[in-house]
Amino acid sequence: MRRDNQVLVFDADDTLWENNIRFERAIEAFLDLVTAPGGDRLAARSELDRIEAANARTLGYGAKVFGQSLAECFALLRQREAERAEALLLAELAASITSAEVELIPDVAETLAALAPRHRLLLLTKGDLAEQQAKVDNSGLAHHFRSVHIVPEKDLAAYHRLIGEQELLPESTWMIGNSAKSDILPARGAGLNAVFIPHQHTWVLEDAELDPADSGVLHLSAFAELGEHF
Missing domain, CATH: 1.10.150 (DNA polymerase; domain 1)
Known part of the structure; x- marks a missing residue:
C-alpha cells in the first residue's frame, strides 16, 4: 500500500x-x-x-x-x-x-521527480560544508528538495534538531539512506520511520546491526522501489 x-x-x-x-x-x-x-x-x-x-x-x-x-x-x-x-x-x-563529476545512482532523478509532487522532500547529509554543497549544486537534484541540511555528524542530536526546525511529525516522516549507523539507527532513535537501501560500497565505518524485527524500518533493494511505497 x-x-x-x-x-x-x-x-x-x-x-x-x-x-x-x-x-x-x-x-x-x-x-x-x-x-x-x-x-x-x-x-x-x-x-x-x-x-x-x-x-x-x-x-x-x-x-x-x-x-x-x-x-x-x-x-x-x-x-x-x-x-x-x-x-x-x-x-x-x-x-x-x-x-570527478557527480555520478547519480540509477533511477534517482526519475524517482525524485515522481515523488516530489506527492511528498515533502528534504535532504540531510553530513560532511564538509563546501564539499557537500558542491555535490548538491552539481547533482541537478536540488530543486526537488524543500530544504537542504548539511551537518557535521548525523547523530541523534542532529535528527532532533531537524525535527524541531522543520516541525516534523515523526509518524509521517521517513529517513531514507544506505548507512545503518548514520541514517537508520539515529533516525529511529529520534522516533522517525526509516527506509534502508543498502549500497555495496558503503564505507566500512558506517556498518551497524539493524533489528530485523523493527517494523519501523522498510528494507528496499533499489532506489526506484520507493515509488511503489510512496
Missing part, C-alpha cells in the same frame, strides 16, 4: 550519488604505495580504517581529513614522514575524491 503526503528525508552520499567508491579507489592506490609486493594489504587497510575512525570523531569528514589520514597512516607504516614526491601523491589521492 502506497503512503501519500509523507515527509521524505534523503541521505546524499551513496544514496543519491556514488561517493565511497572514489575513496576505495584512492585507498587501493594508497595501499599500492605503502605495501611491498606480497605484503599484508589487509593489515595496512586496518590501520587506515583505525586512523580514519579516530580523525572522523575529532575532525569530521571530507577530502582534507582523508588526506591527513593517508599521511598519518603512511608515516606509521613506513616509520617516516612522506618525502615531497610522496606527499604530493597523497594530496592527489585525497583530491581525487572531489574532482
Whole structure:
C-alpha cells in the first residue's frame, strides 16, 4: 500500500550519488604505495580504517581529513614522514575524491521527480560544508528538495534538531539512506520511520546491526522501489 503526503528525508552520499567508491579507489592506490609486493594489504587497510575512525570523531569528514589520514597512516607504516614526491601523491589521492563529476545512482532523478509532487522532500547529509554543497549544486537534484541540511555528524542530536526546525511529525516522516549507523539507527532513535537501501560500497565505518524485527524500518533493494511505497 502506497503512503501519500509523507515527509521524505534523503541521505546524499551513496544514496543519491556514488561517493565511497572514489575513496576505495584512492585507498587501493594508497595501499599500492605503502605495501611491498606480497605484503599484508589487509593489515595496512586496518590501520587506515583505525586512523580514519579516530580523525572522523575529532575532525569530521571530507577530502582534507582523508588526506591527513593517508599521511598519518603512511608515516606509521613506513616509520617516516612522506618525502615531497610522496606527499604530493597523497594530496592527489585525497583530491581525487572531489574532482570527478557527480555520478547519480540509477533511477534517482526519475524517482525524485515522481515523488516530489506527492511528498515533502528534504535532504540531510553530513560532511564538509563546501564539499557537500558542491555535490548538491552539481547533482541537478536540488530543486526537488524543500530544504537542504548539511551537518557535521548525523547523530541523534542532529535528527532532533531537524525535527524541531522543520516541525516534523515523526509518524509521517521517513529517513531514507544506505548507512545503518548514520541514517537508520539515529533516525529511529529520534522516533522517525526509516527506509534502508543498502549500497555495496558503503564505507566500512558506517556498518551497524539493524533489528530485523523493527517494523519501523522498510528494507528496499533499489532506489526506484520507493515509488511503489510512496
